[in-house]
Amino acid sequence: MDRSRRYEPLDDASQVVADEPPGAAASAALVQDVAVSVNYEPEDEELAGKGWRPRSSSVRRPDPIIHEKQLKAGHYINAEYESLDYEVVHSDMNIRHQLIVSSYGTVSTWFSRTLACAIIGVLTSFCAVALSLAIDHTAEGKFGVIRSYMLDCTGWRCLAVPFSIWLAFNLAFAVIAFLMVYIEPVSIGSGIPQVKCYLNGVKIPRCVRLRTLVAKLIGVYASVMAGLPVGKEGPMIHSGAVIAAGFSQGKSSSLKFTSPFFKNFREDHEKRDFVACGTAAGVCAAFGSPGGGVMFAIEEGASSLHQDLLWRFLFTSFLAFMVLKEALTYIYGQPGHLLFTGLLDFGSFGQARISSLGYEGLAYGLLAAFLGLLGALFVALNVRISLMRRRYLTSWPLRCSEVLLVSAAMVLMALHIIMVSGDANMYGSSINTYIRRCKMTPDVLAMTDMLLQTPEAGLRSLLHAESGTFPLVPVGMLAVYYYVMTLWTYALPVPSGVFIPSLVTGAAFGRFFAVLLIAYLPEQDWVDPGKFALFGAAAMLGGVVRMAISLTFIIVEAAGVISFGPLLMFVFIISKYVADCFNESLYDAHIELDGIPLLSWRPPPQSEHVSITKVMSAPVRVVHPQMTAGDVYDLLDSCTHNGFPVVDPPKPGQKPSAATRPPVEPCQSDCSDDEARVSPARAAETAGRGPLPHYGRYRGLLLRSQLVELLKYKVYDGKTVLYNDDYPRYPSHKEVHLSEGERHMRMSLLPYMNPGCMVIMESANLPRVYAVFRALLLRHVPVVNHYNQVIGIVTRKDLARYRAGGPIWRRSVHRVPVWRPPPPPSVAARLPLRGVCRHTLARRLEARAELRREREGEAGPAPPQEPTFHRRSPAAAGDGDGAEREPIVV
Numbered sequence: 001m002d003r004s005r006r007y008e009p010l011d012d013a014s015q016v017v018a019d020e021p022p023g024a025a026a027s028a029a030l031v032q033d034v035a036v037s038v039n040y041e042p043e044d045e046e047l048a049g050k051g052w053r054p055r056s057s058s059v060r061r062p063d064p065i066i067h068e069k070q071l072k073a074g075h076y077i078n079a080e081y082e083s084l085d086y087e088v089v090h091s092d093m094n095i096r097h098q099l100i101v102s103s104y105g106t107v108s109t110w111f112s113r114t115l116a117c118a119i120i121g122v123l124t125s126f127c128a129v130a131l132s133l134a135i136d137h138t139a140e141g142k143f144g145v146i147r148s149y150m151l152d153c154t155g156w157r158c159l160a161v162p163f164s165i166w167l168a169f170n171l172a173f174a175v176i177a178f179l180m181v182y183i184e185p186v187s188i189g190s191g192i193p194q195v196k197c198y199l200n201g202v203k204i205p206r207c208v209r210l211r212t213l214v215a216k217l218i219g220v221y222a223s224v225m226a227g228l229p230v231g232k233e234g235p236m237i238h239s240g241a242v243i244a245a246g247f248s249q250g251k252s253s254s255l256k257f258t259s260p261f262f263k264n265f266r267e268d269h270e271k272r273d274f275v276a277c278g279t280a281a282g283v284c285a286a287f288g289s290p291g292g293g294v295m296f297a298i299e300e301g302a303s304s305l306h307q308d309l310l311w312r313f314l315f316t317s318f319l320a321f322m323v324l325k326e327a328l329t330y331i332y333g334q335p336g337h338l339l340f341t342g343l344l345d346f347g348s349f350g351q352a353r354i355s356s357l358g359y360e361g362l363a364y365g366l367l368a369a370f371l372g373l374l375g376a377l378f379v380a381l382n383v384r385i386s387l388m389r390r391r392y393l394t395s396w397p398l399r400c401s402e403v404l405l406v407s408a409a410m411v412l413m414a415l416h417i418i419m420v421s422g423d424a425n426m427y428g429s430s431i432n433t434y435i436r437r438c439k440m441t442p443d444v445l446a447m448t449d450m451l452l453q454t455p456e457a458g459l460r461s462l463l464h465a466e467s468g469t470f471p472l473v474p475v476g477m478l479a480v481y482y483y484v485m486t487l488w489t490y491a492l493p494v495p496s497g498v499f500i501p502s503l504v505t506g507a508a509f510g511r512f513f514a515v516l517l518i519a520y521l522p523e524q525d526w527v528d529p530g531k532f533a534l535f536g537a538a539a540m541l542g543g544v545v546r547m548a549i550s551l552t553f554i555i556v557e558a559a560g561v562i563s564f565g566p567l568l569m570f571v572f573i574i575s576k577y578v579a580d581c582f583n584e585s586l587y588d589a590h591i592e593l594d595g596i597p598l599l600s601w602r603p604p605p606q607s608e609h610v611s612i613t614k615v616m617s618a619p620v621r622v623v624h625p626q627m628t629a630g631d632v633y634d635l636l637d638s639c640t641h642n643g644f645p646v647v648d649p650p651k652p653g654q655k656p657s658a659a660t661r662p663p664v665e666p667c668q669s670d671c672s673d674d675e676a677r678v679s680p681a682r683a684a685e686t687a688g689r690g691p692l693p694h695y696g697r698y699r700g701l702l703l704r705s706q707l708v709e710l711l712k713y714k715v716y717d718g719k720t721v722l723y724n725d726d727y728p729r730y731p732s733h734k735e736v737h738l739s740e741g742e743r744h745m746r747m748s749l750l751p752y753m754n755p756g757c758m759v760i761m762e763s764a765n766l767p768r769v770y771a772v773f774r775a776l777l778l779r780h781v782p783v784v785n786h787y788n789q790v791i792g793i794v795t796r797k798d799l800a801r802y803r804a805g806g807p808i809w810r811r812s813v814h815r816v817p818v819w820r821p822p823p824p825p826s827v828a829a830r831l832p833l834r835g836v837c838r839h840t841l842a843r844r845l846e847a848r849a850e851l852r853r854e855r856e857g858e859a860g861p862a863p864p865q866e867p868t869f870h871r872r873s874p875a876a877a878g879d880g881d882g883a884e885r886e887p888i889v890v
Contacts, residue, residue, distance in 0.1 A: 375543020
């Protein structure tokens with residue numbers, strides 16, 4: 001087969017643009033959030049008059065089902081995110097290492113895992129207790145000072161002084177919360193999306209570091225004290241994951257500390273399982289729900305489950321639950337009495353029960369449907385607010401100003417509700433005010449008292465206050481205000497959680513609905529505002545986060561009423577399915593917004609017709625069983641791939657493949673970037689050619705980290721080494737120095753390759769590969785033909801490009817492009833282009849430069865300059881990942 005023929009590139013959503021300002025048409029398109037092509041500039045019309053014509057490129061045939069998505073915020077895959085090496089490498093050296101480990105016995109390994117799970121549960125509980133005590137004592141002092149000033153003030157300006165003090169408290173803590181995100185950007189938000197992606201197999205940078213844990217705990221404490229509508233339950237889940245990732249390895253890269261303990265668990269496979277256990281412990285510490293923690297780890301976290309892992313989930317969460325309850329009862333002066341549940345205590349509902357299932361079920365169903373619609377609207381509006389925030393608030397001062405503005409708005413919201421409810425007339429030190437207060441019942445100041453406390457305490461007030469405590473108008477205002485402020489706050493640059501704000505919003509809507517029913521049906525005794533508040537809180541939370549199974553366990557265990565379980569499940573199902581008709585959950589929406597290649601539980605629908613040859617990446621960089629150290633170093637230096645198939649060397653007299661020869665130009669693709677490669681399948685379809693080119697007979701797979709370690713430890717001429725000491729941060733090949741003599745020394749790669757990794761035949765389709773990839777949490781799947789010859793490779797980003805989106809009545813499968821960060825200037829000039837021939841673009845730039853010189857009256861053409869190319873970042877600066885700007889598509 002003649003492989004020397006150069007395939008014509010296909011027009012795809014490419015992000016490579018020339019390093020010169022776009023024309024007016026492109027600038028206008030950027031403002032209007034549409035993707036345009038640099039193939040057209042206003043100057044081209046004048047160049048066309050001079051006889052210059054751009055070369056036409058081939059156009060791919062449109063797919064009848066798959067719809068192409070242009071590169072814009074929220075519709076791309078960020079190539080910076082890599083995958084975990086969850087698959088165990090069964091190489092000869094690793095098998096030898098496992099035999100050494102197994103000599104210590106299975107009991108010692110089981111005991112080490114159990115001990116690690118116990119440490120994770122205990123430390124997560126201690127973090128929860130410390131956070132709870134800090135928030136409770138600080139809130140008691142803060143609101144105590146405000147309440148004392150409100151009682152002692154005089155005159156019509158009675159509330160000016162206490163609310164000024166309230167505002168000063170909020171702004172000071174808001175600055176602290178923002179500084180934690182400034183120090184560690186990954187601590188933003190609740191952390192649940194990051195943990196969910198990590199458990200899905202995506203390596204989130206700095207997600208499970210000790211510095212992230214400290215910033216998360218201090219930041220969420222300051223966020224709650226700043227009066228923001230946030231909760232500490234979501235960040236506790238992230239904190240449990242960080243604790244599990246650190247202490248299960250027996251080493252800390254941040255502290256430069258390494259111990260001999262848990263050395264056998266230093267691999268992605270073991271680390272990810274411990275992180276799942278830490279997630280379960282974090283849920284249990286937050287809600288006091290062991291069953292909810294296990295179900296959360298199963299529903300949202302672990303992709304690959306087995307019985308031993310489920311046992312570890314239960315053991316870790318149960319131990320965290322017992323330690324947390326014992327610590328809280330001891331601190332609050334009642335040792336031995338396990339009276340407290342967790343950080344979120346719903347309080348006791350006593351003998352509450354469902355008295356009229358028909359009427360109550362109908363009322364709760366209508367409430368759940370309404371709040372499910374509000375949940376879908378919440379997700380849609382929050383995504384748009386996040387996009388605007390990333391587009392316009394790109395500097396740290398502007399982002400800090402927004403945090404201060406939201407904190408001040410919460411104080412104004414409270415002041416408005418207090419003024420409307422009439423509670424402002426009850427404050428002051430005059431004799432008339434004192435007489436009015438003495439004549440009123442204790443629940444007159446219910447709205448003010450509910451606002452002068454933490455969100456968790458306010459939720460308990462909504463759940464357990466007597467009927468008639470909260471008037472109709474103030475509770476309705478509270479529901480609307482809290483909904484809007486929570487919508488504004490989520491994804492704000494502060495550590496925050498969405499569980500508590502959603503529960504408070506739903507409880508306020510449920511109580512408002514109950515007050516309306518009492519007004520129109522006063523004789524119906526089944527209308528209980530407390531129960532409506534509970535079911536409203538559950539419905540709102542289900543409509544926002546869409547976790548029906550685990551949330552049912554969490555609410556039932558937190559409320560302590562098992563009889564509510566079936567009806568709570570009914571409410572969660574209605575709110576979830578109503579919201580799912582319009583969009584995905586809040587966490588999934590922000591994962592897609594960040595461009596993280598998350599693989600859902602199921603493959604994209606209506607994708608059975610998509611062949612794997614249309615999905616795979618090619619050409620493939622391969623290695624041979626015997627290579628020189630210089631060739632290995634040059635291979636690593638020429639590309640950013642993380643997986644290299646091992647193939648047989650060419651036979652004597654056979655011309656080597658283009659994939660095995662030393663590359664002429666650096667390759668910046670990770671075998672998933674569609675615009676940085678030429679897909680042989682699509683090119684063969686367009687050109688009408690026959691079989692796809694291959695790159696040698698497949699033998700096994702080697703990871704980039706393995707090759708770097710082999711170079712670092714000078715594994716030449718039969719020398720062997722175990723290379724897991726540098727986990728989890730393997731060095732770069734740039735840190736390895738090779739002398740001229742070492743470059744010619746030979747390396748044997750067979751003892752280190754994985755000969756039994758999963759491969760896929762070229763006849764497979766997308767759903768088949770997706771199911772295998774998702775179930776086994778793979779990172780690389782080589783694609784072979786019927787002769788066991790490598791023709792391509794499939795990575796996570798190749799599969800994550802295919803998504804199903806849109807409302808249920810027009811949901812379709814679309815293929816999104818891959819965005820790559822700007823390469824270094826020295827490398828960018830040598831990058832191959834996609835959609836426009838590099839030579840063509842160079843001639844075009846030269847022609848434009850000559851035209852400009854003619855306009856300026858310069859004599860003679862100047863020597864042509866090599867154009868420099870870069871890629872514009874569509875990622876938002878909201879999380880510190882780049883500048884928010886729509887790129888120009890080539």
